[in-house]
Amino acid sequence: MCNYVRIKSTPKELEKAYQAEYFGDDYTRDDKINGFANPKLPVILDHDTDHIVAAQWGFLPSWAKDREFAKKTLNARMEEVHQKPTYKNYTNNRCLILVNAFHEWKWLDDKGKRKDNYLIKIKDQEIFALGGLYNIWVNPATDEEILTCTIGTTEANPLMAEIHNTKHRMPILLNNQIEYRWLDDIPVEDFLYPNYNPELTAQNLTNLESHSLF
Template sequence: MCYYTQQNASIEDLKRRFNAELDNEETYLQSDFINGFSHPNIPVILNSSPHLITTDYTWGLLPSWAKDIEFRKNTLNARIESIDEKASFKNITHNRCLIIASAYYEWHWNDEKGKNKDKYQINSQDDEIFTFAGLYSTWTDPVTDEIKNTYTMVTTKANKIMDFVHNHKHRMPIMLKKQDETAWLDQSVKIEDFAFPYEGNLIAFQTK
Protein backbone atom coordinates (compact mmCIF):
# COMPACT_ATOMS: atom_id res chain seq x y z
CA MET A 1 0.00 0.00 0.00
CA CYS A 2 1.11 3.62 -0.26
CA TYR A 3 1.34 5.79 2.84
CA TYR A 4 4.38 7.99 2.14
CA THR A 5 4.87 10.47 -0.69
CA GLN A 6 6.87 13.49 -1.79
CA GLN A 7 5.47 16.76 -3.11
CA ASN A 8 8.33 19.20 -3.65
CA ALA A 9 7.02 21.17 -6.64
CA SER A 10 6.67 24.92 -6.34
CA ILE A 11 3.33 26.67 -6.57
CA GLU A 12 4.22 28.14 -9.94
CA ASP A 13 5.26 24.73 -11.28
CA LEU A 14 1.91 23.27 -10.25
CA LYS A 15 -0.03 26.12 -11.79
CA ARG A 16 1.76 25.60 -15.11
CA ARG A 17 1.52 21.81 -14.99
CA PHE A 18 -2.25 21.75 -14.42
CA ASN A 19 -3.21 25.12 -15.92
CA ALA A 20 -5.00 25.81 -12.65
CA GLU A 21 -5.05 28.30 -9.80
CA LEU A 22 -4.26 27.55 -6.15
CA ASP A 23 -6.92 28.23 -3.51
CA ASN A 24 -4.61 29.08 -0.58
CA GLU A 25 -0.85 29.68 -0.75
CA GLU A 26 -0.54 29.84 3.05
CA THR A 27 -1.58 26.20 3.50
CA TYR A 28 0.36 24.86 0.51
CA LEU A 29 2.28 21.68 1.46
CA GLN A 30 5.72 21.20 -0.06
CA SER A 31 7.88 18.43 1.44
CA ASP A 32 10.42 15.76 0.48
CA PHE A 33 8.80 13.21 2.79
CA ILE A 34 5.09 13.18 3.64
CA ASN A 35 3.66 10.70 6.15
CA GLY A 36 0.06 9.77 5.38
CA PHE A 37 -0.60 8.85 9.02
CA SER A 38 -0.15 12.53 9.94
CA HIS A 39 -3.16 13.18 7.65
CA PRO A 40 -1.50 15.92 5.58
CA ASN A 41 -3.22 18.27 3.18
CA ILE A 42 -1.38 17.26 0.01
CA PRO A 43 -2.66 19.46 -2.85
CA VAL A 44 -5.46 17.83 -4.86
CA ILE A 45 -7.68 18.64 -7.81
CA LEU A 46 -11.36 17.72 -7.51
CA ASN A 47 -13.56 16.73 -10.43
CA SER A 48 -16.05 19.33 -9.17
CA SER A 49 -13.47 22.11 -9.73
CA PRO A 50 -10.82 20.88 -12.20
CA HIS A 51 -9.30 24.32 -12.68
CA LEU A 52 -8.47 24.74 -8.99
CA ILE A 53 -5.69 23.17 -6.91
CA THR A 54 -7.06 22.89 -3.40
CA THR A 55 -5.21 22.53 -0.09
CA ASP A 56 -8.34 22.06 2.01
CA TYR A 57 -8.45 18.23 1.91
CA THR A 58 -6.53 15.88 4.19
CA TRP A 59 -5.35 12.31 3.60
CA GLY A 60 -7.46 9.59 5.24
CA LEU A 61 -11.06 9.47 4.08
CA LEU A 62 -13.90 10.05 6.52
CA PRO A 63 -17.20 8.75 5.12
CA SER A 64 -20.22 10.81 6.12
CA TRP A 65 -21.32 8.12 8.60
CA ALA A 66 -18.00 7.81 10.47
CA LYS A 67 -18.49 8.13 14.25
CA ASP A 68 -15.18 9.80 14.98
CA ILE A 69 -12.08 11.21 13.32
CA GLU A 70 -9.91 8.20 14.23
CA PHE A 71 -11.64 6.25 11.46
CA ARG A 72 -9.43 7.91 8.85
CA LYS A 73 -6.31 5.96 9.83
CA ASN A 74 -7.94 2.96 8.13
CA THR A 75 -8.77 4.71 4.86
CA LEU A 76 -5.51 6.15 3.56
CA ASN A 77 -5.84 3.67 0.68
CA ALA A 78 -8.75 2.08 -1.19
CA ARG A 79 -8.32 -1.16 -3.17
CA ILE A 80 -9.84 -0.63 -6.61
CA GLU A 81 -10.85 -4.30 -6.89
CA SER A 82 -13.28 -3.98 -3.95
CA ILE A 83 -14.07 -0.27 -4.06
CA ASP A 84 -17.71 -0.86 -5.04
CA GLU A 85 -18.19 -3.23 -2.10
CA LYS A 86 -16.62 -1.30 0.77
CA ALA A 87 -19.03 0.88 2.75
CA SER A 88 -16.41 3.60 3.09
CA PHE A 89 -16.10 4.09 -0.68
CA LYS A 90 -18.99 2.57 -2.63
CA ASN A 91 -21.20 5.68 -2.41
CA ILE A 92 -18.50 8.19 -3.41
CA THR A 93 -16.92 6.63 -6.49
CA HIS A 94 -18.20 9.64 -8.44
CA ASN A 95 -16.17 11.97 -6.17
CA ARG A 96 -12.82 11.71 -7.91
CA CYS A 97 -9.66 13.69 -7.42
CA LEU A 98 -6.04 13.92 -8.50
CA ILE A 99 -3.50 13.67 -5.67
CA ILE A 100 -0.38 15.58 -6.67
CA ALA A 101 3.11 14.16 -6.09
CA SER A 102 6.71 14.20 -7.28
CA ALA A 103 7.60 10.76 -5.81
CA TYR A 104 6.47 8.13 -3.33
CA TYR A 105 8.15 5.65 -1.01
CA GLU A 106 7.85 1.93 -0.40
CA TRP A 107 9.83 -0.69 1.48
CA HIS A 108 11.30 -3.96 0.19
CA TRP A 109 11.25 -6.70 2.82
CA ASN A 110 14.45 -8.71 3.11
CA ASP A 111 12.89 -11.28 5.45
CA GLU A 112 9.46 -12.77 6.06
CA LYS A 113 8.46 -10.40 8.87
CA GLY A 114 9.97 -7.22 7.50
CA LYS A 115 12.45 -6.80 10.34
CA ASN A 116 15.11 -6.00 7.76
CA LYS A 117 13.97 -3.86 4.86
CA ASP A 118 15.17 -1.31 2.32
CA LYS A 119 13.47 1.99 1.60
CA TYR A 120 12.88 2.87 -2.06
CA GLN A 121 11.94 6.17 -3.67
CA ILE A 122 9.81 5.84 -6.79
CA ASN A 123 9.68 8.55 -9.44
CA SER A 124 8.10 8.87 -12.85
CA GLN A 125 10.57 9.29 -15.70
CA ASP A 126 7.75 10.67 -17.85
CA ASP A 127 6.48 13.45 -15.58
CA GLU A 128 8.39 15.35 -12.91
CA ILE A 129 5.01 16.14 -11.36
CA PHE A 130 2.44 13.33 -11.56
CA THR A 131 -0.84 12.34 -9.91
CA PHE A 132 -2.46 9.45 -8.08
CA ALA A 133 -6.11 8.49 -8.47
CA GLY A 134 -8.13 9.49 -5.41
CA LEU A 135 -11.66 9.72 -4.02
CA TYR A 136 -12.88 12.47 -1.70
CA SER A 137 -15.61 13.10 0.85
CA THR A 138 -16.88 15.65 3.36
CA TRP A 139 -17.54 14.72 6.98
CA THR A 140 -19.22 16.58 9.84
CA ASP A 141 -18.04 15.83 13.37
CA PRO A 142 -21.15 14.61 15.23
CA VAL A 143 -19.94 16.25 18.46
CA THR A 144 -18.48 19.60 17.38
CA ASP A 145 -20.15 20.05 13.96
CA GLU A 146 -16.69 20.76 12.52
CA ILE A 147 -16.52 19.99 8.81
CA LYS A 148 -13.55 18.06 7.42
CA ASN A 149 -12.73 17.45 3.76
CA THR A 150 -10.79 14.23 3.21
CA TYR A 151 -9.55 11.87 0.49
CA THR A 152 -8.17 8.38 -0.07
CA MET A 153 -5.60 7.07 -2.55
CA VAL A 154 -6.77 4.25 -4.84
CA THR A 155 -4.44 1.26 -5.26
CA THR A 156 -4.11 -1.65 -7.69
CA LYS A 157 -1.87 -4.66 -8.22
CA ALA A 158 1.82 -3.96 -8.64
CA ASN A 159 3.61 -3.66 -11.97
CA LYS A 160 6.93 -5.46 -12.52
CA ILE A 161 9.05 -2.86 -10.74
CA MET A 162 6.72 -2.49 -7.79
CA ASP A 163 6.23 -6.24 -7.54
CA PHE A 164 9.92 -6.37 -6.61
CA VAL A 165 9.97 -3.27 -4.41
CA HIS A 166 6.72 -3.93 -2.54
CA ASN A 167 7.31 -7.65 -2.24
CA HIS A 168 5.18 -7.95 0.89
CA LYS A 169 1.82 -6.70 -0.42
CA HIS A 170 2.48 -6.58 -4.19
CA ARG A 171 0.39 -3.41 -4.49
CA MET A 172 0.92 0.09 -5.82
CA PRO A 173 -1.06 3.32 -6.01
CA ILE A 174 -2.82 4.06 -9.27
CA MET A 175 -0.45 6.48 -10.95
CA LEU A 176 -2.17 8.30 -13.75
CA LYS A 177 -0.48 9.10 -17.01
CA LYS A 178 -0.89 12.76 -17.88
CA GLN A 179 -3.25 11.90 -20.75
CA ASP A 180 -5.47 9.84 -18.42
CA GLU A 181 -6.04 12.46 -15.72
CA THR A 182 -9.10 13.97 -17.41
CA ALA A 183 -10.62 10.50 -17.83
CA TRP A 184 -10.18 9.74 -14.12
CA LEU A 185 -12.00 12.96 -13.22
CA ASP A 186 -14.86 12.05 -15.57
CA GLN A 187 -17.34 10.13 -13.42
CA SER A 188 -18.95 8.65 -16.55
CA VAL A 189 -15.77 6.61 -17.13
CA LYS A 190 -16.02 3.30 -15.29
CA ILE A 191 -13.73 3.12 -12.30
CA GLU A 192 -12.73 -0.46 -13.13
CA ASP A 193 -11.14 0.84 -16.35
CA PHE A 194 -8.27 2.00 -14.15
CA ALA A 195 -7.71 -1.36 -12.42
CA PHE A 196 -4.43 -2.06 -14.13
CA PRO A 197 -0.78 -1.59 -13.14
CA TYR A 198 0.92 1.61 -14.25
CA GLU A 199 3.04 0.85 -17.30
CA GLY A 200 4.77 4.21 -17.65
CA ASN A 201 8.48 4.73 -17.06
CA LEU A 202 9.18 4.38 -13.37
CA ILE A 203 12.52 4.52 -11.62
CA ALA A 204 12.94 3.06 -8.12
CA PHE A 205 16.12 3.48 -6.11
CA GLN A 206 17.20 2.78 -2.57
CA THR A 207 17.32 5.76 -0.26
CA LYS A 208 17.82 6.45 3.43
Protein backbone atom coordinates in the same frame (compact mmCIF):
# COMPACT_ATOMS: atom_id res chain seq x y z
CA MET B 1 0.24 0.20 -0.16
CA CYS B 2 1.04 3.91 -0.30
CA ASN B 3 1.50 5.58 3.08
CA TYR B 4 4.37 7.99 2.39
CA VAL B 5 4.66 10.54 -0.42
CA ARG B 6 7.05 13.29 -1.48
CA ILE B 7 5.68 16.75 -2.27
CA LYS B 8 8.29 19.45 -2.82
CA SER B 9 6.58 21.51 -5.53
CA THR B 10 5.32 24.96 -4.58
CA PRO B 11 1.75 26.11 -5.26
CA LYS B 12 3.06 28.18 -8.17
CA GLU B 13 4.73 25.11 -9.68
CA LEU B 14 1.51 23.11 -9.33
CA GLU B 15 -0.46 25.93 -10.91
CA LYS B 16 1.88 25.98 -13.90
CA ALA B 17 1.81 22.20 -14.33
CA TYR B 18 -1.98 21.89 -14.13
CA GLN B 19 -3.16 25.26 -15.44
CA ALA B 20 -5.22 25.69 -12.29
CA GLU B 21 -5.30 28.24 -9.47
CA TYR B 22 -4.25 27.20 -5.96
CA PHE B 23 -6.91 28.16 -3.43
CA GLY B 24 -7.37 27.82 0.32
CA ASP B 25 -5.34 26.14 3.07
CA ASP B 26 -1.67 25.20 2.75
CA TYR B 27 -0.63 21.62 2.03
CA THR B 28 2.30 19.71 3.54
CA ARG B 29 5.62 19.89 1.69
CA ASP B 30 8.40 17.45 2.60
CA ASP B 31 10.63 14.69 1.25
CA LYS B 32 8.75 12.00 3.17
CA ILE B 33 5.19 12.83 4.24
CA ASN B 34 3.68 10.37 6.71
CA GLY B 35 0.08 9.56 5.85
CA PHE B 36 -0.67 8.36 9.38
CA ALA B 37 -0.37 11.98 10.55
CA ASN B 38 -3.28 12.77 8.20
CA PRO B 39 -1.49 15.67 6.46
CA LYS B 40 -3.06 17.89 3.84
CA LEU B 41 -2.29 17.07 0.21
CA PRO B 42 -2.91 19.16 -2.94
CA VAL B 43 -5.83 17.82 -4.99
CA ILE B 44 -7.96 18.66 -8.01
CA LEU B 45 -11.63 17.68 -7.63
CA ASP B 46 -13.76 16.28 -10.43
CA HIS B 47 -16.29 19.13 -10.38
CA ASP B 48 -13.71 21.97 -10.33
CA THR B 49 -10.63 21.38 -12.46
CA ASP B 50 -9.77 25.09 -12.46
CA HIS B 51 -8.63 24.99 -8.83
CA ILE B 52 -6.16 23.09 -6.66
CA VAL B 53 -7.13 22.74 -2.99
CA ALA B 54 -5.81 20.96 0.10
CA ALA B 55 -7.47 17.77 1.35
CA GLN B 56 -6.81 15.74 4.48
CA TRP B 57 -5.15 12.42 3.61
CA GLY B 58 -7.40 9.84 5.22
CA PHE B 59 -10.95 9.39 3.94
CA LEU B 60 -13.94 10.06 6.18
CA PRO B 61 -17.36 8.82 5.02
CA SER B 62 -20.34 10.85 6.16
CA TRP B 63 -21.15 8.35 8.93
CA ALA B 64 -17.67 8.44 10.54
CA LYS B 65 -17.99 9.49 14.18
CA ASP B 66 -14.60 11.16 14.52
CA ARG B 67 -11.33 11.84 12.69
CA GLU B 68 -9.58 8.77 14.10
CA PHE B 69 -11.32 6.72 11.41
CA ALA B 70 -9.04 8.41 8.85
CA LYS B 71 -6.03 6.46 10.14
CA LYS B 72 -7.54 3.37 8.44
CA THR B 73 -8.40 4.92 5.08
CA LEU B 74 -5.16 6.21 3.56
CA ASN B 75 -5.65 3.74 0.69
CA ALA B 76 -8.66 2.18 -1.05
CA ARG B 77 -8.41 -1.09 -2.96
CA MET B 78 -10.16 0.00 -6.13
CA GLU B 79 -11.18 -3.54 -7.10
CA GLU B 80 -13.38 -3.59 -3.98
CA VAL B 81 -14.74 -0.04 -3.62
CA HIS B 82 -18.21 -0.89 -4.97
CA GLN B 83 -18.67 -3.41 -2.14
CA LYS B 84 -16.94 -1.61 0.74
CA PRO B 85 -19.30 0.37 3.03
CA THR B 86 -16.66 3.08 3.47
CA TYR B 87 -16.41 3.85 -0.26
CA LYS B 88 -19.38 2.41 -2.16
CA ASN B 89 -21.36 5.67 -2.09
CA TYR B 90 -18.37 7.74 -3.21
CA THR B 91 -16.94 5.86 -6.21
CA ASN B 92 -17.69 8.80 -8.50
CA ASN B 93 -16.19 11.37 -6.09
CA ARG B 94 -12.86 11.39 -7.90
CA CYS B 95 -9.82 13.56 -7.42
CA LEU B 96 -6.25 13.91 -8.60
CA ILE B 97 -3.72 13.87 -5.74
CA LEU B 98 -0.63 15.78 -6.86
CA VAL B 99 2.79 14.47 -5.79
CA ASN B 100 6.43 14.38 -6.87
CA ALA B 101 6.98 10.75 -5.82
CA PHE B 102 5.99 8.14 -3.27
CA HIS B 103 7.95 5.82 -0.97
CA GLU B 104 7.74 2.05 -0.73
CA TRP B 105 9.84 -0.46 1.22
CA LYS B 106 11.19 -3.77 -0.03
CA TRP B 107 11.52 -6.45 2.63
CA LEU B 108 14.94 -8.11 2.69
CA ASP B 109 13.96 -10.81 5.19
CA ASP B 110 10.79 -12.70 6.15
CA LYS B 111 9.91 -10.43 9.08
CA GLY B 112 10.71 -7.06 7.55
CA LYS B 113 13.51 -6.29 9.99
CA ARG B 114 15.72 -5.26 7.08
CA LYS B 115 14.21 -3.08 4.38
CA ASP B 116 15.27 -0.91 1.46
CA ASN B 117 13.44 2.37 0.92
CA TYR B 118 12.55 3.11 -2.70
CA LEU B 119 11.41 6.42 -4.17
CA ILE B 120 9.06 5.84 -7.12
CA LYS B 121 7.98 8.26 -9.85
CA ILE B 122 6.32 8.29 -13.25
CA LYS B 123 9.11 8.45 -15.81
CA ASP B 124 9.92 11.94 -17.13
CA GLN B 125 7.32 13.73 -14.96
CA GLU B 126 8.44 15.99 -12.11
CA ILE B 127 4.84 16.25 -10.88
CA PHE B 128 2.17 13.61 -11.43
CA ALA B 129 -1.23 12.57 -10.12
CA LEU B 130 -2.43 9.66 -8.03
CA GLY B 131 -6.04 8.60 -8.57
CA GLY B 132 -8.09 9.26 -5.44
CA LEU B 133 -11.58 9.46 -3.96
CA TYR B 134 -12.82 12.29 -1.75
CA ASN B 135 -15.63 13.31 0.57
CA ILE B 136 -16.48 16.45 2.52
CA TRP B 137 -17.01 15.21 6.05
CA VAL B 138 -18.96 17.23 8.62
CA ASN B 139 -17.56 16.92 12.14
CA PRO B 140 -20.59 16.02 14.31
CA ALA B 141 -19.03 17.74 17.33
CA THR B 142 -18.28 21.10 15.68
CA ASP B 143 -20.12 21.16 12.31
CA GLU B 144 -16.76 21.89 10.66
CA GLU B 145 -16.55 20.75 7.03
CA ILE B 146 -13.35 18.85 6.19
CA LEU B 147 -12.33 17.77 2.70
CA THR B 148 -10.83 14.27 2.95
CA CYS B 149 -9.26 11.92 0.41
CA THR B 150 -7.84 8.44 -0.08
CA ILE B 151 -5.35 7.07 -2.62
CA GLY B 152 -6.71 4.33 -4.88
CA THR B 153 -4.58 1.21 -5.25
CA THR B 154 -4.34 -1.68 -7.70
CA GLU B 155 -2.38 -4.87 -8.25
CA ALA B 156 1.33 -4.16 -8.65
CA ASN B 157 3.04 -4.15 -12.03
CA PRO B 158 6.35 -6.11 -12.36
CA LEU B 159 8.52 -3.29 -11.00
CA MET B 160 6.26 -2.60 -8.03
CA ALA B 161 5.78 -6.31 -7.30
CA GLU B 162 9.55 -6.60 -6.98
CA ILE B 163 9.66 -3.67 -4.54
CA HIS B 164 6.39 -4.14 -2.62
CA ASN B 165 7.18 -7.81 -2.22
CA THR B 166 4.79 -8.49 0.67
CA LYS B 167 1.37 -7.39 -0.63
CA HIS B 168 2.16 -6.65 -4.30
CA ARG B 169 0.13 -3.44 -4.51
CA MET B 170 0.70 0.03 -5.95
CA PRO B 171 -1.21 3.31 -6.12
CA ILE B 172 -3.08 4.29 -9.27
CA LEU B 173 -0.45 6.43 -10.98
CA LEU B 174 -1.79 8.70 -13.72
CA ASN B 175 0.50 10.12 -16.38
CA ASN B 176 -0.28 13.45 -18.01
CA GLN B 177 -1.94 11.79 -21.02
CA ILE B 178 -4.61 10.05 -18.95
CA GLU B 179 -4.97 11.87 -15.63
CA TYR B 180 -8.07 13.93 -16.42
CA ARG B 181 -9.88 10.84 -17.68
CA TRP B 182 -9.88 9.67 -14.05
CA LEU B 183 -12.21 12.58 -13.26
CA ASP B 184 -14.70 11.64 -16.01
CA ASP B 185 -16.39 8.69 -14.25
CA ILE B 186 -14.79 6.21 -16.63
CA PRO B 187 -15.01 2.71 -15.05
CA VAL B 188 -12.37 2.16 -12.39
CA GLU B 189 -11.30 -1.04 -14.12
CA ASP B 190 -9.79 0.97 -17.00
CA PHE B 191 -7.15 2.31 -14.60
CA LEU B 192 -6.23 -0.96 -12.89
CA TYR B 193 -3.19 -3.05 -13.78
CA PRO B 194 -2.83 -4.64 -16.36
CA ASN B 195 -5.38 -2.48 -18.23
CA TYR B 196 -3.25 0.57 -17.49
CA ASN B 197 0.48 0.35 -16.81
CA PRO B 198 2.45 3.63 -16.70
CA GLU B 199 6.22 3.58 -17.08
CA LEU B 200 7.83 4.09 -13.68
CA THR B 201 11.29 4.70 -12.27
CA ALA B 202 12.45 3.67 -8.81
CA GLN B 203 15.49 4.80 -6.86
CA ASN B 204 16.82 2.76 -3.98
CA LEU B 205 17.41 5.44 -1.35
CA THR B 206 18.99 2.95 1.02
CA ASN B 207 21.71 1.94 -1.44
CA LEU B 208 21.42 5.00 -3.71
CA GLU B 209 20.94 2.75 -6.73
CA SER B 210 18.51 3.35 -9.61
CA HIS B 211 16.24 0.66 -10.95
CA SER B 212 13.89 1.28 -13.90
CA LEU B 213 11.31 -0.95 -15.52
CA PHE B 214 12.58 -1.96 -18.95
